[in-house]
Amino acid sequence: MIAILRGEGRGWYNFNMAAFARRKSVPVNVGGVMVGGDNPIVVQSMTNTDTADVTGTANQVMALAKAGSEIVRVTVNSEDAAKALPRVVDTIRLLGCDVPIVGDFHYNGHILLKKYPECARALAKYRINPGNVNIGKKHDDNFRAMIDVAVEYQRPVRIGVNWGSLDGALLTRMMDENALLAEPLDAKQVTMNAIVVSALEAATAAEKYGLRRDQILLSAKVSGVQDLITVYRMLAAQCDHALHLGLTEAGLGSKGIVATTAAIGVLLQEGIGDTIRASLTPLPNGDRTDEVLVCQQILQALELRSFTPQVTACPGCGRTTSTFFQDMADQIQTYLRNQMPVWKDGHPGVEEMKVAVMGCIVNGPGESKHANIGISLPGTFEEPVAPVYVDGRLVKTLRGDHIVAEFTVMLNDYVESHYGVMVAQ
Secondary structure (H helix, E strand, C coil), X not given: CCCCCCCCCCCCCCCCHHHHXXXXXXXXXXXXXXXXXXXXXXXXXXXXXXXXXXXXXXXXXXXXXXXXXXXXXXECCCHHHHHHHHHHHHHHHHCCCCCCEEEEECCCHHHHHHHCHHHHHHCCEEEXXXXXXXXXXXXXXXXXXXXXXXXXXXXXXXXXXXXXXXXXXXXXXXXXXXXXXXXXXXXXXXXHHHHHHHHHHHHHHHHHCXXXXXXXXXXXXXXXXXXXXHHHHHHHHHCCCEEEXXXXXXXXXXXXXXXXXXXXXXXXXXXXXXXXXXXXXXXXXXXXXXXXXXXXHHHHHCCCCCCCCEEEECCCCCCCCCCHHHHHHHHHHHHHHHHHHHHHHHCCCHHHCEEXXXXXXXXXXXXXXHCCEEEECCCCCCCCCEEEEECCEEEEEECCCXXXXXXXXXXXXXXXXXXXXXXXX
């Protein structure tokens, strides 16, 4: 008899089905994209171009949108950027790109939004960092000026707290209050509490100045995985605002991808989070769209959303000294992603298709049977044939030098026959 053990102690797994229930937040309309409530978790990204460079910024916005970013944020840090922003939006709209554009403001946002109303109107949302305006000091005039603009143009606002630019006056006040306690908290815990308090107090102020609750999103970003999980658990427990998730600086390469996945994955599994971004540092000459693909893969791996057919491929071992199956898996995965813009409108559901490209007889046939369509390539010293399984049944065995081309044809046939063509009404 096999027993399933439950417990809270270290080394025990707690089967808490409530963890799969998504936290209910107030939905927010961001330029036609609904964030929060029962809506799908939204993928965001941010440009790293000089916004004053209209052509460069428009090109990157469109590349991010094409990769699957549903909201794109741009820096608005100068008068030149504010003047260029409406032209960036006009350019992408003329080229058929309707992704909402969010303006990221620090320090001088109250000046730029007031001085350049065309910029304020062109943006779908404003991002305000309460640590970089005067909220919490002698008066809230600058913060209020930005909220006034948001109210005038009926734009939602993300109040985005970063621990690297936390409201100094608030932190000092909370540190002083903590020092008077009989059992003071350590400085790090006070800082974590201050991050949450900063977001909540700014949200309360924004409502006081005229923004509706369904026009406010919150974020509370830090750089450490465990710190991020702690902060968002606290924040989620104290408000019903839609929450944007992401490390403030995830880092380079695999470190950034792993840290982002670890932090966001835990929170999403607990039902926390309505929109996400992977703040990856691009490698030199790297592709900015990588941050979009990482977010999509996190959501697809957690089975929260589907974006593109998934390829199962074995890691390879001594049975697969040939790299042919690796090359084929890469070709097939690239082909599927490139085909999605063609397939998504005419073949609903194709993004949920499972494809297997396996390298030898050990797990190849079994994995292929579990996929919608799969191929098991021959390993070292195995018979040079590649059986193809469709919906669990062996339908064909491929041989020769054209296996990739023949399998691609079978993929296309499967899509055509299993994912109905949408007919315009």
